Amino acid sequence: MNEDLNTPLSEDEMQTLDMFLANLDGEVPSFEALDGLFCALRCAPTLVPPSGYLPVILGEDGGFEDEDQARTMLMFITRHWNTVSDGLREAMETETLYLPALLVDEEGQAAGNDWAEGFLLGVSMTEDDWDDFIDDEDLGELLVPMMVLAHEDNPDPEFKSPEITDENRESLLNMMFNSLILIFAHFEERRT
Numbered sequence: 502m503n504e505d506l507n508t509p510l511s512e513d514e515m516q517t518l519d520m521f522l523a524n525l526d527g528e529v530p531s532f533e534a535l536d537g538l539f540c541a542l543r544c545a546p547t548l549v550p551p552s553g554y555l556p557v558i559l560g561e562d563g564g565f566e567d568e569d570q571a572r573t574m575l576m577f578i579t580r581h582w583n584t585v586s587d588g589l590r591e592a593m594e595t596e597t598l599y600l601p602a603l604l605v606d607e608e609g610q611a612a613g614n615d616w617a618e619g620f621l622l623g624v625s626m627t628e629d630d631w632d633d634f635i636d637d638e639d640l641g642e643l644l645v646p647m648m649v650l651a652h653e654d655n656p657d658p659e660f661k662s663p664e665i666t667d668e669n670r671e672s673l674l675n676m677m678f679n680s681l682i683l684i685f686a687h688f689e690e691r692r693t
Contacts, residue, residue, distance in 0.1 A: 527560030541623025
């Protein structure tokens with residue numbers, strides 16, 4: 502196991518963390534949702550420390566079977582936080598896209614719902630940072646793909662998104678990728 506906290510997780514490590522998250526009672530049910538949460542938290546000017554986001558991820562019971570699992574999962578979470586931080590910064594500086602960690606189905610298609618829900622959870626954790634952003638019509642539109650994907654399966658018909666075709670989903674995902682780096686760049690001056 503790689504203990505360098507700046508090394509991105511391997512695919513096996515991502516799957517291990519994904520299975521761990523799926524068995525918790527926290528608000529982050531998957532690795533995809535964790536990536537979305539971390540992207541929003543890294544975009545916001547207010548730095549949320551691990552003591553702020555770990556309870557949201559781990560839930561009430563903490564979810565660890567033993568000290569070894571706790572050490573491993575916390576290391577995986579920290580490494581992914583660092584990967585997101587470095588990835589967003591590099592994407593902004595090189596004017597490229599940061600590609601979120603999206604789960605794919607048997608046909609290799611990504612839905613993006615968990616990522617969008619994780620992102621909006623991160624926005625809600627730093628909501629004061631986002632007030633002016635959301636109130637600005639042009640900037641607020643950058644959150645539209647996240648909102649549509651996050652509410653696709655909402656049980657309340659009032660909030661449920663219209664049906665999303667495969668073509669529309671691909672377009673929404675591309676919009677989400679573009680929005681993410683624009684949001685990160687928008688907050689850059691306030692972050693530093």
